[in-house]
Amino acid sequence: MMIFADLVQALYAFTTSWGIPYVVFALVVMTIQVGVVVGYIAVAAMFLIWWERKISAHIQVRFGPMRVGGWHGWAQSIADGIKLLLKEDIIPAGADRVVFVLAPMVVFAASLAAYVTIPWGPGLIVRDLNIGILYMVSISSLAVVGIVMAGWSSNNKYSVLGAIRSAAQAVSYEVPMVVALLGPVMLAGTMSMGRLVEKQAQGSWLGILPGWYVFPQLLAFLIYLICALAECNRLPFDIPEAESELVAGFHVEYSGMRFAIFFLAEYANMFTVAAIATTLFLGGWDGWWVRLPGLSPELSHGLFGLAWFQGKCYFLIFIMMWLRWTLARVRVDQLMDFSWKVLLPLSFANLVITGWVVVAGPQGRLVVLGILLVLALTIGLAVRGRGRAATVVARG
Amino acid sequence: MEIKLAIFYVLAAFTLWAAGVVVLGKNIVRAAVALIFAFCGVAGLYVTLEAEFLAAVQVLIYVGGITILLLFAIMLTSRISATASRVVNDQVALSAIAGAGLLAGLCYATLEGIPALVGPPHLPETSPFLGRALLTTYALPFEVVSVLLLAGMVGAIVLARKES
Amino acid sequence: MIPLSHYLILSAILFCVGVFGALTRRNAVAILMSIELMLNAVNLSFVAFARYLPQTQLQGQVFAIFVIAIAAAEAAVALAIVLGLYRNFKTVNVDEINLMKW
Numbered sequence: 001m002m003i004f005a006d007l008v009q010a011l012y013a014f015t016t017s018w019g020i021p022y023v024v025f026a027l028v029v030m031t032i033q034v035g036v037v038v039g040y041i042a043v044a045a046m047f048l049i050w051w052e053r054k055i056s057a058h059i060q061v062r063f064g065p066m067r068v069g070g071w072h073g074w075a076q077s078i079a080d081g082i083k084l085l086l087k088e089d090i091i092p093a094g095a096d097r098v099v100f101v102l103a104p105m106v107v108f109a110a111s112l113a114a115y116v117t118i119p120w121g122p123g124l125i126v127r128d129l130n131i132g133i134l135y136m137v138s139i140s141s142l143a144v145v146g147i148v149m150a151g152w153s154s155n156n157k158y159s160v161l162g163a164i165r166s167a168a169q170a171v172s173y174e175v176p177m178v179v180a181l182l183g184p185v186m187l188a189g190t191m192s193m194g195r196l197v198e199k200q201a202q203g204s205w206l207g208i209l210p211g212w213y214v215f216p217q218l219l220a221f222l223i224y225l226i227c228a229l230a231e232c233n234r235l236p237f238d239i240p241e242a243e244s245e246l247v248a249g250f251h252v253e254y255s256g257m258r259f260a261i262f263f264l265a266e267y268a269n270m271f272t273v274a275a276i277a278t279t280l281f282l283g284g285w286d287g288w289w290v291r292l293p294g295l296s297p298e299l300s301h302g303l304f305g306l307a308w309f310q311g312k313c314y315f316l317i318f319i320m321m322w323l324r325w326t327l328a329r330v331r332v333d334q335l336m337d338f339s340w341k342v343l344l345p346l347s348f349a350n351l352v353i354t355g356w357v358v359v360a361g362p363q364g365r366l367v368v369l370g371i372l373l374v375l376a377l378t379i380g381l382a383v384r385g386r387g388r389a390a391t392v393v394a395r396g
Numbered sequence: 397m398e399i400k401l402a403i404f405y406v407l408a409a410f411t412l413w414a415a416g417v418v419v420l421g422k423n424i425v426r427a428a429v430a431l432i433f434a435f436c437g438v439a440g441l442y443v444t445l446e447a448e449f450l451a452a453v454q455v456l457i458y459v460g461g462i463t464i465l466l467l468f469a470i471m472l473t474s475r476i477s478a479t480a481s482r483v484v485n486d487q488v489a490l491s492a493i494a495g496a497g498l499l500a501g502l503c504y505a506t507l508e509g510i511p512a513l514v515g516p517p518h519l520p521e522t523s524p525f526l527g528r529a530l531l532t533t534y535a536l537p538f539e540v541v542s543v544l545l546l547a548g549m550v551g552a553i554v555l556a557r558k559e560s
Numbered sequence: 561m562i563p564l565s566h567y568l569i570l571s572a573i574l575f576c577v578g579v580f581g582a583l584t585r586r587n588a589v590a591i592l593m594s595i596e597l598m599l600n601a602v603n604l605s606f607v608a609f610a611r612y613l614p615q616t617q618l619q620g621q622v623f624a625i626f627v628i629a630i631a632a633a634e635a636a637v638a639l640a641i642v643l644g645l646y647r648n649f650k651t652v653n654v655d656e657i658n659l660m661k662w
Contacts, residue, residue, distance in 0.1 A: 023399055099429055130521055134452045141460025145432055148467045152425060160471065167464050172461070191523060404562050408570050415574055418593050419581035431593050438600045444562070447621055453605075457628050462635045469589050469639040473646040484584040485655055491583035495576040502572035502623065506565050512651045513564050515612035522621060529622055538581075541629045548633030555640035558647075 021366040037115045045267040046077035048243050052321050055138045064382045073328060084263075086216050087256035092155055094376040095253065097301045099153035104254065104261040104339055106146035106205075109218040109227035111268040113139045118275045121285045121296075121305035133185060140231065143269065144170040147240070150262075151250035162249025165332060166240030169230055172289050172336055173237070177227035183354045189238035194311055197284030212283035223343055228273035230339070232266060235324040274316040278309060282316075284308040404444055411437030416445065422483050435459050443513050449523040565569065567608035574601035588642045588652040599631045 008029065012167055016024045034106050050065065053076065057064025069075025091100055108284050117132040119125045129135050151163020188199040203211030230237040240249045251262045278284055285305030292300040330338070356368045414437060417430035435458040442451035530538050574597060581594030603624040610620025646652050 096423065102429065129448070129453050131448050131523060134456070134523075135450070138452045138456035138460065141456055145459060145463055145467070148464060149425075149429060152467070152471060164468065164471065165466070171461070171464060266406060292472060401562055401616075403631070404566065408566075411570075412577070415577045415597055418590075419577055420658060424587055424590060427590055427593060431596065434597060437602065438604055441567070441604060442592065442607055445607050447611070447624075450621055450624055452608060453625065453628060457632055458596070458600075464631055465587060465635055465639055467591060469642055472643060473589065473652045482586065485586050488584050488651045493582050494563060494583070495580040497577040498579060499572055502575070504568055506568040506572065508569065508617060509565065513612040514561065516614045519611065519614070519618075522618060525618055526625070527619060529618065530625070534622055537626060541626055545633050548636050552636040552640040555637070556643045 023377060035168060037203050038112065041112065041115070041264070041268045041271075045264045046134055046270055048072060048267045048270065048317065049077045049263075052324075055318070055321045056325045059152070059322070067081065067158065069338065081260065083210050084256055084260040089256050089258070090253075094155035096153040096289045099149050101254075101258075103146050103153060106149060106257045106267070107143050108261050108265045108268075110139050110142035110146060111272065113142075114272045118272070119193045119197050120285050121278055123194075124285075124302065124306070128192055128194040130190075132277070133280065135194070136193075136209040137181065138173075140272070141170075141174060146267045147250050150254070154250070154253035156253055159252055160279065161211035162240045162252070163206060166233060168332075169233070169237060169335060171229040171384035172339040173343075175184050176339060176347040177231065177345040178222055180220040180223040180227065181280060183217045183274070186202075186351075186354050186358050187213055187216065189311070191277050192286075197279055197286060200283040201259045203284040210283055212286070213382070214281040214283075217350070217354070219346060220354075221277070223347050223350070224281070224344065225319075227339075228277065228393070229320060229323065230335075232269050232273060232320070234270070234320060236327040236330050237335060238324075238329050239335065269318055270320060271313060272319070274313040275309075275326070276314040276332065277316055282312045284312075304309055306308055308331055400444065402439070407437055407440045407444065411441065420483060424470050425467070428463065428470060431466070432459055432463050435463070446519045449524060449526055563593035564608060564612045568605055571601045571608070574598075574604065586653050586655055588645065588654050589639070590644070591654065592638050595638075596631060596635065599627060603627050 002197065011029075012022075013231040016022070028177075040270035050073070051117060054396045057097060065073025065076035067073055067077050072256065074164065099255075102268070114136045116126045117129050117136055119128075139213055147170070148163045151161075151166070154160075185203045188196045190196060190199070200213060203214050205211060209215055229235075233240045251259060285308050287308035288317060289301050291297045292303070345371045357365055360368055401509050414434035418427045418434060420429035423429060435454060439451040439454045439485045442454060445455070565634070578594045578598035578611060581597065581599075582591050583589050585594060600608075606620040606624045606627070608620070610616060610624075611616050642652060645657060649657055
């Protein structure tokens with residue numbers, strides 16, 4: 001929002017008039033930004049934990065938290081947080097102390113660092129890096145290392161198993177995720193998160209639909225959502241935390257505040273992947289807005305943008321929670337199969353076709369369409385022919 | 397400029413400390429964690445060199461891929477509570493001398509042989525530049541590297557498979 | 561502007577630390593980690609040159625990308641070999657893998 005930049009400029013003028021060097025001012029601004037982001041993560045994570053319990057309860061035809069704080073147990077998360085803070089801090093006997101203590105910090109740092117390039121509203125990004133989406137993807141891969149460290153240093157068979165499974169799952173699902181993300185990046189021609197949303201806000205499909213990239217890139221959107229579920233270790237890709245198999249997987253030996261950090265990092269991660277999906281596919285903060293009476297157009301646009309962004313993110317998170325309490329857990333071999341044999345070829349196909357369409361002119365697009373139709377016909381005939389041949393062979 | 401120099405020194409010290417732990421650390425898992433820090437330090441140095449795309453790629457591939465591979469290998473080839481007998485072998489003295497000699501030679505070459513270059517104030521945005529370069533000027537090495545990665549993958553799978 | 565020699569000397573120190581590690585460590589995986597350190601040092605000097613020699617059109621960064629890709633492939637194959645070693649010799653201590661010594 002433009003007023004935000006004006007505020008920063010005014011503050012800068014104020015501090016320089018007092019002779020304070022730019023560095024101090026920049027550091028103070030950055031500290032405030034980090035404080036706001038951490039505060040948001042804490043509040044959002046607490047809300048998400050409560051929300052998840054309510055959603056799971058209503059899906060399972062029960063009520064969930066109802067007592068703590070009065071109306072539908074809204075203070076349940078706060079009570080949980082206080083309980084976790086007051087628990088005894090146990091480090092297992094044979095554990096590697098340094099790595100054990102460092103692991104939750106690495107996971108949380110990775111989850112927190114991804115919030116730097118999330119576009120909360122028009123002009124509202126902590127830093128609009130020109131490698132925005134690539135930065136978020138690479139920081140998310142740091143969390144996997146933290147999980148492996150946690151599992152290994154716990155000196156516990158179940159932890160190591162959970163950590164290895166989690167690393168294999170995260171690494172396998174990262175590849176189709178990144179390739180699926182390249183579709184909107186190609187359409188927009190930039191990796192910067194702020195510019196991606198601006199490009200979507202400017203265009204429109206067929207004149208009536210908003211210019212969001214979910215319409216041409218539906219396949220990439222679905223692939224990204226599935227891979228995001230796997231990255232967050234959520235059901236149906238719940239094996240690393242398989243509560244019925246591995247006790248609690250890689251964080252079984254963590255208790256009290258350290259476990260709270262893992263828990264917080266998981267929900268922060270969920271919000272991050274929802275934010276990426278919203279920014280790249282659902283148009284970020286783009287949406288209908290009017291000028292509110294008494295406020296400037298920019299401020300109104302900013303407020304509406306904030307509301308749209310939050311709404312879209314929480315809608316996606318609702319879908320993720322809904323899926324968790326509806327689907328069954330997949331087996332490890334099914335998981336790897338699905339990633340490498342289904343998602344990866346599909347995401348590559350999406351990448352190639354998107355690249356073609358972006359580079360080709362209008363006639364080129366007709367050519368691409370023609371080639372795709374011919375390919376689809378050939379594959380369809382081949383599959384049908386093979387099925388018919390198989391039944392013929394089976395019958396005798 | 398003072399700030400940039402200070403940041404450079406902090407990153408350099410961090411990277412060198414991490415490299416020291418990698419090379420001399422008794423516990424192999426701690427050495428792997430220190431290697432992660434060394435990679436992150438080098439990524440930070442890339443950012444000071446305005447190579448932000450390369451910094452992101454460094455973290456993504458080195459930390460997110462190679463380090464996990466190393467940790468898997470460590471987990472599969474050592475017992476959980478094993479303590480190493482000796483960290484270094486008998487060649488310590490000779491290697492230290494060789495390393496120091498190499499360092500002296502490289503520093504001499506750097507300080508004497510390379511003129512004091514002053515680079516441009518800012519580089520153009522590197523990501524589109526690199527993308528174009530990789531697909532036009534360097535298209536052949538690009539394709540060869542993809543074949544190499546395929547061969548590496550197949551080779552690693554064949555070598556690591558259990559004899560059935 | 562940070563002088564180019566700073567980056568080159570840092571790269572040289574990293575490289576020599578890696579050389580020392582590769583020559584003295586006994587654990588095979590630790591030797592591989594030292595080799596990765598050496599590759600990183602070399603990448604650093606490539607990128608430093610790319611920054612200070614604009615007439616090279618970022619060749620240094622392109623080279624660094626290729627080095628990263630090749631390092632990944634090499635790490636995969638080398639670790640597969642280490643796994644095979646462990647299966648046969650029940651140890652990854654390179655001092656004890658001396659069947660072919662005369």
